Amino acid sequence: MTDNDATNDPRARVARQTGGASSAADGPFQATGMADPKMSARGVNVFYGAKQAINDVSIDVGMDNVVAFIGPSGCGKSTFLRTLNRMNDTIPSARVEGDIRLDGEDIYAARMDVVQLRARVGMVFQKPNPFPKSIFDNVAYGPRIHGLAAGKTELDEIVERSLQRAGLWNEVKDRLTDSGTALSGGQQQRLCIARAIAVDPEVILMDEPCSALDPIATAKIEELIHALRGQYAIVIVTHNMQQAARVSQRTAFFHLGTLVEYGATSDIFTNPRQEKTKDYITGRYG
Amino acid sequence: MSGDKAPVFHVDGSRTAPTDWTSDAMRKRIAKRYAAERRFKYLGLAAVVLSASFLVFLLWVMVGNGISGFQRTEVRLDVDFPALTGGAQAASLTGPQAGTAAASMDLPGVVSVAIEAEYGDSGAQIFSPGAWQIVRKKLLAEPSLIAAKRTLWLPASSELDIAMKESGNAKTEALLADLRGKNLVRTGFNDTFLTGSDATDPAQAGIWSAFKGSLMTMLVTVLLAFPIGVLAALYLEEYAPKNRWTDLIEVSINNLAAVPSIIFGLLGLVVFLNWMHLPRSAAIVGGLTLALMTMPIIVIAGRNAIKSVPPSIREAALGIGASPVQVVFHHVLPLALPGILTGTIIGMARALGETAPLLLIGMRAFIPTAPGGLTDPSTVLPVQIYLWSDEVNRGFVEKTSAAIIVLLLFLLTMNALAIYLRNKFETRW
Amino acid sequence: MNQQAGHTVTAFDAEMSDIRGMISDMGARAEAAVEAAMKALRTNDIDSARIVVAGDKAIDAIETSVERRVVQTIALRAPMADDLRDLVAALKMSGVIERIGDYGKNIAKRVGALEGHGFLDSNDQLFRMADIAGEMVRMAMDAYARRDIDMARAVCVRDDEVDQIHKDLFVDFIAHVAKHPTDATEIAHLLSISKNLERIGDHATNCAEMVYFSQTGQSLADEFE
Numbered sequence: 001m002t003d004n005d006a007t008n009d010p011r012a013r014v015a016r017q018t019g020g021a022s023s024a025a026d027g028p029f030q031a032t033g034m035a036d037p038k039m040s041a042r043g044v045n046v047f048y049g050a051k052q053a054i055n056d057v058s059i060d061v062g063m064d065n066v067v068a069f070i071g072p073s074g075c076g077k078s079t080f081l082r083t084l085n086r087m088n089d090t091i092p093s094a095r096v097e098g099d100i101r102l103d104g105e106d107i108y109a110a111r112m113d114v115v116q117l118r119a120r121v122g123m124v125f126q127k128p129n130p131f132p133k134s135i136f137d138n139v140a141y142g143p144r145i146h147g148l149a150a151g152k153t154e155l156d157e158i159v160e161r162s163l164q165r166a167g168l169w170n171e172v173k174d175r176l177t178d179s180g181t182a183l184s185g186g187q188q189q190r191l192c193i194a195r196a197i198a199v200d201p202e203v204i205l206m207d208e209p210c211s212a213l214d215p216i217a218t219a220k221i222e223e224l225i226h227a228l229r230g231q232y233a234i235v236i237v238t239h240n241m242q243q244a245a246r247v248s249q250r251t252a253f254f255h256l257g258t259l260v261e262y263g264a265t266s267d268i269f270t271n272p273r274q275e276k277t278k279d280y281i282t283g284r285y286g
Numbered sequence: 287m288s289g290d291k292a293p294v295f296h297v298d299g300s301r302t303a304p305t306d307w308t309s310d311a312m313r314k315r316i317a318k319r320y321a322a323e324r325r326f327k328y329l330g331l332a333a334v335v336l337s338a339s340f341l342v343f344l345l346w347v348m349v350g351n352g353i354s355g356f357q358r359t360e361v362r363l364d365v366d367f368p369a370l371t372g373g374a375q376a377a378s379l380t381g382p383q384a385g386t387a388a389a390s391m392d393l394p395g396v397v398s399v400a401i402e403a404e405y406g407d408s409g410a411q412i413f414s415p416g417a418w419q420i421v422r423k424k425l426l427a428e429p430s431l432i433a434a435k436r437t438l439w440l441p442a443s444s445e446l447d448i449a450m451k452e453s454g455n456a457k458t459e460a461l462l463a464d465l466r467g468k469n470l471v472r473t474g475f476n477d478t479f480l481t482g483s484d485a486t487d488p489a490q491a492g493i494w495s496a497f498k499g500s501l502m503t504m505l506v507t508v509l510l511a512f513p514i515g516v517l518a519a520l521y522l523e524e525y526a527p528k529n530r531w532t533d534l535i536e537v538s539i540n541n542l543a544a545v546p547s548i549i550f551g552l553l554g555l556v557v558f559l560n561w562m563h564l565p566r567s568a569a570i571v572g573g574l575t576l577a578l579m580t581m582p583i584i585v586i587a588g589r590n591a592i593k594s595v596p597p598s599i600r601e602a603a604l605g606i607g608a609s610p611v612q613v614v615f616h617h618v619l620p621l622a623l624p625g626i627l628t629g630t631i632i633g634m635a636r637a638l639g640e641t642a643p644l645l646l647i648g649m650r651a652f653i654p655t656a657p658g659g660l661t662d663p664s665t666v667l668p669v670q671i672y673l674w675s676d677e678v679n680r681g682f683v684e685k686t687s688a689a690i691i692v693l694l695l696f697l698l699t700m701n702a703l704a705i706y707l708r709n710k711f712e713t714r715w
Numbered sequence: 716m717n718q719q720a721g722h723t724v725t726a727f728d729a730e731m732s733d734i735r736g737m738i739s740d741m742g743a744r745a746e747a748a749v750e751a752a753m754k755a756l757r758t759n760d761i762d763s764a765r766i767v768v769a770g771d772k773a774i775d776a777i778e779t780s781v782e783r784r785v786v787q788t789i790a791l792r793a794p795m796a797d798d799l800r801d802l803v804a805a806l807k808m809s810g811v812i813e814r815i816g817d818y819g820k821n822i823a824k825r826v827g828a829l830e831g832h833g834f835l836d837s838n839d840q841l842f843r844m845a846d847i848a849g850e851m852v853r854m855a856m857d858a859y860a861r862r863d864i865d866m867a868r869a870v871c872v873r874d875d876e877v878d879q880i881h882k883d884l885f886v887d888f889i890a891h892v893a894k895h896p897t898d899a900t901e902i903a904h905l906l907s908i909s910k911n912l913e914r915i916g917d918h919a920t921n922c923a924e925m926v927y928f929s930q931t932g933q934s935l936a937d938e939f940e
Contacts, residue, residue, distance in 0.1 A: 085605070090601070092528065115608070116607065122605065129602040132599075141603075145608055195602075199607060270932065282796050284723065285723070
C-alpha cells in the first residue's frame with residue numbers, strides 16, 4: 001500500500017477524510033470531520049498552573065493512518081500527545097479542559113478507568129526505558145497485570161507474538177532471560193514497542209521514539225511503524241521533519257500551543273497552506 | 287616562535303594575539319594547579335590513613351585486652367567417681383531423668399571432697415566455686431565418665447586466674463608457681479563466657495544472656511521499624527500531596543533522627559512502662575523504644591532511595607496501565623530496596639550500640655539467667671559492658687573487653703547479612 | 716510575490732541564489748543567441764552566425780552545471796515546499812533553455828544556405844514570429860527573476876499567436892514549393908526555421924509554466940483547460 005496510489009490524488013483523499021470539504025476551496029484547513037475517528041479531540045486546552053500550554057486544539061486520529069505532530073520546541077506537541085492517554089494526570093499542576101474521546105467515549109469522564117485507558121492507548125517514550133527485568137518479563141508484565149493470559153503457554157505466545165510484531169524476535173529468542181537493559185539502544189526501543197503491543201492496544205502514541213537512536217536503529221523503527229500501520233492508530237511526535245515526511249500519512253503542525261495546519265503529509269511538505277508551516281519546514285523559522 | 291602564530295580575529299573585527307600556552311607565566315600557573323591537585327590528594331589520603339589508624343588502634347587495644355577473657359586457667363583434679371558417688375551408674379545419667387539423677391548425686395559435695403583430697407585446705411582457693419557445674423556438664427555430655435577414676439581439668443578461682451594472666455598478690459603467686467612446677471595448671475578455652483549469664487564471680491560470668499537479650503531486642507526493633515519506616519517513606523514520596531503539611535512532616539522526621547537517644551528512653555519510660563504497664567527491663571520494651579529511634583533513619587533513607595528511582599521507570603509502568611500501587615511495589619520498591627537496606631543497616635547498627643535509652647527503661651538489672659521470652663527481664667550487650675566496666679573486681683576488666691569484641695562481631699555479622707541482602711536485591715542497570 | 720525571510724542556514728540561501736543566477740544567465744544567453752541568429756539571417760552575416768554556433772557550448776556547460784548543483788542541493792539540504800519546487804523548476808528550465816539555445820544554433824547554421832535568394836526580404840512574418848518568440852523568452856525569464864505569475868500567464872497567452880503564424884507560414888511555403896519546385900531546398904530551410912521558432916515559443920511557455928508551478932504548486936495548464 002503506497003501513499004501515492006495512482007487512483008488516489010492526495011487532494012481527493014484529504015477531501016474524503018475531512019468529510020468532503022475541498023482542501024483548496026476551504027479557508028484554513030479541516031482537522032476534524034473524519035468519518036470514523038479512533039480518537040477525537042475538540043477544543044482542548046491544557047494549563048500548567050496559570051500558564052496555558054495548549055490552546056483550543058481540535059483534531060481527529062483515524063485507524064489507518066500514521067499521524068505526525070511536528071513543530072518547534074515548546075510548541076506543545078508532546079503535551080498534547082500526553083493528554084491522549086491521560087499521562088498529564090501524573091503532573092499535579094496540569095489541568096486539561098475540553099473533550100477527548102476514544103471510540104466515542106470521553107476519556108476524562110469520571111467513570112473512565114485510567115488504568116484500562118492506558119492499556120488501550122499505549123505509549124513509547126523518547127528515551128528507551130525497559131524495566132530492569134528480563135526481556136521476557138518486560139513484555140509479559142503488561143499481560144500479567146491485566147490478566148490477559150490464561151496460563152503460561154498463552155503468556156509465552158503473547159510474548160512471542162509481540163516480539164515478532166516488533167521485529168525483535170529473531171534477535172532475542174535465544175536469550176529471553178537476559179536483562180532488558182543489556183540490549184542496544186535500538187533494540188531497547190523495539191522492546192518498549194513490543195511491551196506496548198503486548199497489552200493489545202488500539203492506539204500507540206510515540207513521543208520522539210528515535211531521537212536517542214542512531215540512523216540504522218531509526219530506520220528499523222520507521223520500518224516497524226510502517227508495518228504496524230493499519231493494525232493500530234499511531235501518533236508520532238517528532239523533531240525530525242524528514243522522519244515525519246517518511247513515516248506519516250497525515251501531519252499536524254503545532255506552534256505555540258495551537259494547531260496551525262493539519263493535512264496530508266505530501267501536501268504539507270510540498271505545498272503547505274499556512275505561512276508559519278512553510279517557514280518552519282523550509283528552515284526559515286527563527 | 288610564539289609570535290609566528292596567526293592572530294585571533296574577533297566578531298567585532300578586532301584582533302588579539304593568540305594564547306601562548308608555552309610561556310613561563312602559563313607554565314607556572316599549570317604547575318601550581320597540579321600542585322594543588324597533589325595536595326588535595328595527599329590530604330585525602332592522610333584523612334583516610336588517620337581514620338584507619340584510629341580504627342586499628344581501637345581494635346588493637348580491645349583485642350589485646352579482651353582476648354584473655356576467652357581463656358581461663360584450669361587446674362587438674364583427679365576424681366574417683368565410683369568411690370565418691372557410691373557406684374552411680376552411667377545409665378542413670380542418660381534419658382529424660384538425667385538432670386534429676388545428676389542433682390541427686392550431690393556433685394558439689396563430690397567435687398569439694400575430691401579437691402580436699404588432692405589439694406588439702408588450699409584447695410578452696412585454687413578452684414572456682416562453680417567448678418562442680420563444669421563436672422555436671424561433662425557428665426551429662428559423657429555419662430560413661432562416671433564409671434571410673436577420671437582426671438578432669440576444672441576452672442581455677444578468679445584470683446588464680448588473674449594471677450595467671452597478669453599478676454596477683456604474693457600468696458597467690460606462690461601458689462601459682464607451685465602448681466606450675468607440678469604441671470597441674472594450664473590455660474584453656476573459656477566456654478562459660480559464651481554460654482553463661484552474668485555472675486558476681488568474674489570467672490563464671492558469661493554474656494549469653496546479654497547476647498540473647500540483644501538478639502531479641504534487635505528482632506523486635508527491626509520487625510517494627512522496618513515495615514513502618516518503609517511504608518511511611520513510600521506514602522510520603524508517592525501518595526502524599528505536596529503541601530505545607532507534608533513539608534512539616536518531613537522537617538519533623540528529619541529532626542527526630544537527630545534527637546538524642548536518651549530522650550527516647552524517657553519516652554519509653556513514660557509511655558511503655560508507666561502508661562502501658564509493660565514489664566520493666568523486658569526485651570519488648572527495649573525493642574519498642576529502639577524502634578522509635580530507628581524509624582526516622584529508615585524513613586529518611588527510604589525517601590532518598592525512592593527519590594532516586596528514575597521517573598522514566600514510573601512513566602513506563604504507568605504507560606502500560608499499571609495502577610499506582612503496582613508501580614510502587616513492582617518497580618519502585620525493588621529498585622529502592624538497596625538504598626533502604628543501607629539505611630536500615632545504619633539504623634540497626636546505631637540501635638545495637640545504644641545504652642542510654644535502655645538504661646532509662648530499666649534494662650540494667652542483674653540478670654543471672656538468660657531471658658526466655660520477650661517479656662522476661664533481660665539486658666543487652668552494651669548495657670552489660672557498661673555494668674561490668676563499673677565492677678570493682680579486676681577479673682571483669684578482661685571480660686568487658688571480651689564483651690566488646692563479641693559486640694563488634696555481632697555488629698559485623700548483622701552488617702554482613704544486610705549487605706548480602708542488599709547485593710542480592712541490587713539489580714544491574 | 717516577494718521573497719520572504721531567508722533560511723536560518725544562510726549557505727542554503729547562497730546556493731539557491733547561485734542556481735537562480737545560473738538559470739537567468741542561461742536564459743539571457745539563449746535569448747541573445749536566437750536574436751543574433753535571426754539578425755545574421757537577415758543580413759546574411761556568416762561570421763556572426765559562427766559566433767552564435769560557438770556560443771552554444773557555453774549554454775550546454777551551464778546546463779550541466781545546473782544539473783549538478785541542483786542534485787547536490789537536494790541531497791544536502793533536503794529542501795521542502797517552495798524550496799523544493801524552485802529546484803525542480805530550475806532543473807526542468809535548464810533543460811528547456813538549453814534546447815532554446817540549440818534552436819538558435821540550428822537557425823544560425825542555416826544562414827549561409829539562404830544567401831542571396833531574396834526569400835527573406837518579403838518574409839516579414841518569419842521575423843515577426845522571431846520577435847514574438849524572443850519576447851516570450853525574455854518575459855519568461857523576467858517572470859522567473861521576479862517570481863511574477865501574472866507575467867508567466869501572459870507568456871502562455873502569446874504562444875497562440877506564434878502557433879498561428881507558423882501555421883500560416885506552413886501553408887504559404889507549401890504553396891510556394893508547389894509553384895516553384897526548384898526552390899525546394901530553400902523552402903525546406905525556411906520551414907525548419909519557422910518550426911524552430913514555433914518550438915522556441917513552446918519552450919518559453921514551458922518556462923513560464925515552471926515559474927507558475929514553483930510559486931503556487933499548481934499546474935498552469937490546469938488553469939487554461
